[in-house]
Every structure is written in C-alpha cells, then in structure tokens.
Amino acid sequence: MALRPVARRRTPRQKLLMAGTWLIAAACVANVFPIYWMVTTSLKSEADIHTYPPLLLFPITLENYRELFVTARFFSPMRNSLIVALGSTVGSVVLGSMAAYALGRFKVGGKVFPFWILAMRMFPPIVLALPVFFLASGAGLLNSQLALIAVYLMLNLPFVIWLMRGFFMEIPLSLEEAAWIDGCSRWQAMIRVVLPLARPGLAVTSIFVFIASWNEFLLAAILTGPETRTAPVAAAQFSGEYGILWGPMMAAGTVIVLPMLAVALLVQRYIVRGLALGAVKG
Secondary structure (H helix, E strand, O other), X not given: OOOOOOXXXXXXXXXXXXXXXXXXXXXXXXXXXXXXHHHHHHXXXXXXXXXXXXXXXXXXXXHHHHHHHHHOOOHHHHHHHHHHHHHHHHXXXXXXXXXXXXXXXXXXXXXXXXXXXXXXXXXXXXXXXXXXXXXXXXOOOOOOHHHHHHHHHHHHHHHHHHHHHHHHHOOOHHHHHHHHHOOOOHHHHHHHHHHHHOHHHHHHHHHHHHHHHHHOOHHHHHHOOOOXXXXXXXXXXXXEOOEEOHHHHHHHHHHHHHHHHHHHHHOHHHHHHHHHHHOOOO
C-alpha cells in the first residue's frame, strides 16, 4: 500500500505572507483594470461601447481619436496643461527647495513650523475657489495660464517644502563644511554639493507636483476660458445635457494618462531611490 505524502501545514507567518501577497495582487488588478477599460473603450466604435455584455474581442477603430484631435482640437488643451504643469513644477521646486534647505539646516521655526506649513496643504481646493477667483479677476489674470500657474505654485509649495526638508536633512553637513573649507560660499555649496546629492528627492518631488498640476480640474475649470482651458477641463466637454460621448471621453483620458506613465517609467529609478532616502527621516 503506497504511503501518501504528509501535507505540510503552513505556519502563521507563511499564511500572513500569502494573504499579503494576494492582497497586493488584488490591489494591483484594481488599479490597472480602470486604465485597461479606458484604453479599450477608446478603441471601440459607438455600437461596441454600448454592447451588453461588454465585448472582450472587438474591431479596433481610431475614430474616437480622430474626433478628439480633429473635431475637438484637443492639442490646444494639452499644450495649456503642459505649460501650466511645467511652470508650476519649476516654480514650486525652486522656491520650495530653498525654503526646505533653510528649515533643514537652520532649524527655522523649530519643530512646529514645518507642521504648520504642511497644514496649509490640507485645505480642500473648493474652499479656495471663490477667493482665488476674485483675486485673479481683480488682478486682471482671469482666463490666463499665469493665474493657474500661480495658484498651483501656492498649493504645491507646502508639499515641496515638507518633502525636500526630509531629503536635505539626510545629507551630512560635513560635506558642505568640506566645500566651505575649499572656498565655496553657502550658496555655492548648496548648488554644487547639496542639490546634486538630492537629485532623487528632486525627481520624486517634481513628479508628484507635475502630476498634481496636470490632473487638477476644479480650479482650472474656474480660472480658465475657452482658449486657456487645460486637458482635464476639455475632456469634461464630452459630458453634455443629452448624454456622455464615452468614446471621445475615454480617448481624452488615455491621452491625458499616457504622458504621466511615460514620465514615471523614465524616472522610476530616481523615484525608488528618492522614496527610500526620504523614508528614513522626515
């Protein structure tokens, strides 16, 4: 009589590890599936989009993209989004890095002040919508890209300061002292020593700020006009009084998401290094 192999019982640690693995896998699927659905919907005809049950295999069409770029002229909103996102990112990172360096090296404001700075980022945008609208209108900047850049810079500065402060505090002060001995001023030491070492942190911060500016909808809808509206605002035009044009809207969503994915893939090694560096001390 053949002996049956004895099944090895899993330890509680192995069970917990397996449960965590399945949980991470489910979270990945839950995050990737909406993107898959959006891309496939953008490649379907109007009839296939409304077919029930949904088709997994279908003839691919680019009609939605033709309507997006030819009829809706989506190139202009994409250009506006790029200008606004780049302008706010550069301004936020430059000004925020200088403020973060002061907080990290000179201990300006003690331990409480950084928390007050971060608390400014906790206000929901809807609270600022009306004051920002009146300020932009009074300054003559309504329906302009400059107003949106200034607002995004204001909203992103606390996040940049808080994040970059942690990165700067991880860089040993002895490196700057060595640069001072060699004849560098504090400003030169920051430019030549500190910032090159903080490149992973700068990359992570820039990506987060760029994505936040690129995807923002509420303030962009309030402060921009027909000629200066950004891509998220332009994508909303496909939702009308008599229904939603799902094909062009999904095509717009795909076009908006793809640049973010491309940038994230290009700088992913800096993102991993930056997150690991900034996780040690805040």
